Amino acid sequence: MLFDDFEKSKFSDELFKQLTQIIYDRTGLFFNENSKFYLEKRIEIRTASLNINSLEEYLNYLRYDSDADKEWDILISLITTNETYFMREERQLTCFKSDILPEIVKKNGEKKLRIWSAGCSSGEEPYSIAILIKESKMIGDDRIEILATDINSRVLNKAKEGIYSESSFRNVDDTFKAKWFLPYESNKWKIRDEIKNKVTFQKFNLFDTDRYALLGTFDVIFCRNVIIYFDLEAKIKVVERFFDKLIDGGYLLLGHSESLISITEKFKLVHLPNDLVYKKETK
Ligand SMILES: C[S@@+](CC[C@H](N)C(=O)[O-])C[C@H]1O[C@@H](n2cnc3c(N)ncnc32)[C@H](O)[C@@H]1O
Structure with a gap:
């Protein structure tokens, strides 16, 4: 299920700020306003498979759930850029x-x-x-x-x-x-x-x-x-x-x-x- 509230405005500014802040605190990865669409798409797919219906709920899952470490692992694999090849540079x-x-x-x-x-x-x-x-x-x-x-x-x-x-x-x-x-x-x-x-x-x-x-x-x-x-x-x-x-x-x-x-x-x-x-x- 995709978030109903996302269908209209997608992530609210306040929740998007909270999301990028917890990602930054944990990984140093910096996402600004321009990355909103990119993050939304990835998180929507993830939350659909978890049956989570709002970004607020997902944020709480990342913050407090006993499985949060596992979820972070999955989220990180979705939001990092891993481009590489042999003998690069x-x-x-x-x-x-x-x-x-x-x-x-x-x-x-x-x-x-x-x-x-x-x-x-x-x-x-x-x-x-x-x-x-x-x-x-x-x-x-x-x-x-x-x-x-x-x-x-x-x-x-x-x-x-x-x-x-x-x-x-x-x-x-x-x-x-x-x-x-x-x-x-x-x-x-x-x-x-x-x-x-x-x-x-x-x-x-x-x-x-x-x-x-x-x-x-x-x-x-x-x-x-x-x-x-x-x-x-x-x-x-x-x-x-x-x-x-x-x-x-x-x-x-x-x-x-x-x-x-x-x-x-x-x-x-x-x-x-x-x-x-x-x-x-x-x-
Ligand atoms: C674009 S790849 C670079 C790969 C390789 N060094 C190269 O130049 O081809 C960037 C890598 O940095 C990792 N990365 C991003 N944030 C990180 C962090 N906080 N700690 C460790 N690795 C991180 C990503 O998961 C990703 O695999």
């Missing part, structure tokens, strides 16, 4: 492989290389990173740890499965596919175990401040095409955490349309041969 990945990796491997000595793909979606990003490290032949498998996290359980399950269709391969050629994937049923491809085993997937909300302490520190943090969905205050909070979680001399790689301008001056923008990237340099 190739120039930056070349920079990672050719400029950053040799520097860190040399500096680390016997120490493990720790990488975090924050907002990894369905896994194309962390698997691309694992492939690049493997191709570089610079470091043994037992000295690499790649943690890949996302708030969305649905995409994480897909990542753990490691089965992809053609659209994930839009930026790579057939040789790449044949080398690192096995043909799977109906035009799909499955990532080879030697790459799959390199990545650990975990559900992690970037605004879950208590859980950062459990992560340890990283040499490189990839957080690409994630903070664009946050407002300035949320961006500042998350980037501050990344700074704390990076070792001195570590790198933060954002998406090409993202920058730290007006977010923080703590990172240094460094010009490496293949790209411009952010580095933590306190000494």
Whole structure:
């Protein structure tokens, strides 16, 4: 059943404000008036299947129901943008492989290389990173740890499965596919175990401040095409955490349309041969 009151005015301004506020408080995702139609459509479908008849009722469900955590999981899977593909933003990945990796491997000595793909979606990003490290032949498998996290359980399950269709391969050629994937049923491809085993997937909300302490520190943090969905205050909070979680001399790689301008001056923008990237340099 679709909401009667939605048929006329859809979400009232006041309830829409409450909805966007609880989403923001929980996830940092910022929806303004222009996203009203987008959110309405998604929530209408969800509430119809729950037999909930008003947005007010749904808000109470999200706030107080004993199953609220489960419902949040479903809602988040409906409202996050999960667009991704293998070897996205190739120039930056070349920079990672050719400029950053040799520097860190040399500096680390016997120490493990720790990488975090924050907002990894369905896994194309962390698997691309694992492939690049493997191709570089610079470091043994037992000295690499790649943690890949996302708030969305649905995409994480897909990542753990490691089965992809053609659209994930839009930026790579057939040789790449044949080398690192096995043909799977109906035009799909499955990532080879030697790459799959390199990545650990975990559900992690970037605004879950208590859980950062459990992560340890990283040499490189990839957080690409994630903070664009946050407002300035949320961006500042998350980037501050990344700074704390990076070792001195570590790198933060954002998406090409993202920058730290007006977010923080703590990172240094460094010009490496293949790209411009952010580095933590306190000494
Ligand atoms: C557009 S995808 C980017 C995927 C990949 N990093 C790339 O560049 O191809 C953005 C991802 O950020 C995740 N995300 C959004 N808000 C988040 C939050 N608060 N905590 C963790 N992940 C979040 C979404 O679920 C989504 O999978």
